[in-house]
Amino acid sequence: MASIGYARVSTREQNPDGQTDLLSAAGCEKVFVEHASGVLAKRPVLDDALDYLRAGDTLVVTKLDRLGRSVRNLKEVAEGLQARGIGLKALSQGIDTTTPGGRLFFHMLAAIAEFEHDLIVERTQDGLAAARARGRKGGGRFKMTATKARQARAMYDEKTYTVQQIAETFGVSRGTIYRHLAQDARSL
Structure with a gap:
């Protein structure tokens, strides 16, 4: 022991x-x-x-x-x-x-912490639902306007710029450029 x-x-x-x-x-x-x-x-x-x-x-x-x-x-x-x-x-x-008392205390603490976590999740979901009901969407702000996305597509189609160069030009990540390129491809 x-x-x-x-x-x-x-x-x-x-x-x-x-x-x-x-x-x-x-x-x-x-x-x-x-x-x-x-x-x-x-x-x-x-x-x-x-x-x-x-x-x-x-x-x-x-x-x-x-x-x-x-x-x-x-x-x-x-x-x-x-x-x-x-x-x-x-x-x-x-x-x-x-x-026995220690086991009880441990399980009470764990139950309280789990309850608190569930309350936080519930409040978050309620807040998101209320925002959606008011017409708001979650997520970050758009980093590129439709005009910038068209310019990025044109640069990409020229095949003289790398995706990294295009991203640096617009001050965004490569992932943002790829997302906009994929959205363009889906809308065609």
Whole structure:
């Protein structure tokens, strides 16, 4: 029954010492340190830590956000640990899933975060629907007028300019030029 620590910093420039010090002070026998953004799907050091853990062990993190990319991902990790008989401790939040109260607290926090996310999505959709009802469309502003798009098409058809040169002429990306060229082709 070992306590195993996992620390994560988002960039190479960030220093994990604060986390590793807390994990060592909490009695972690081994600490895995990852230098990766939390949004990345692949975090090899976390995978190594999860592989290292055995039934009866406890994974210790300083904060829950160091462990999961999202609430859903965090729940998946916690449920995977629980299924293997491994506890989870988050030091700053006082969560310890090795106790019934800790499991309850963890699931309450996860449910509240998921509820909050769903509310944000719902409000966003309501706002977009209200804007559409008023005749507004979402998305960015048009970068090229119809006249500029015709000029870009003419330059492209001359075959003396590259798409990059055309894009630089109009101060837009190559993707914008390609989109307008594709729209022209569809309208013919």
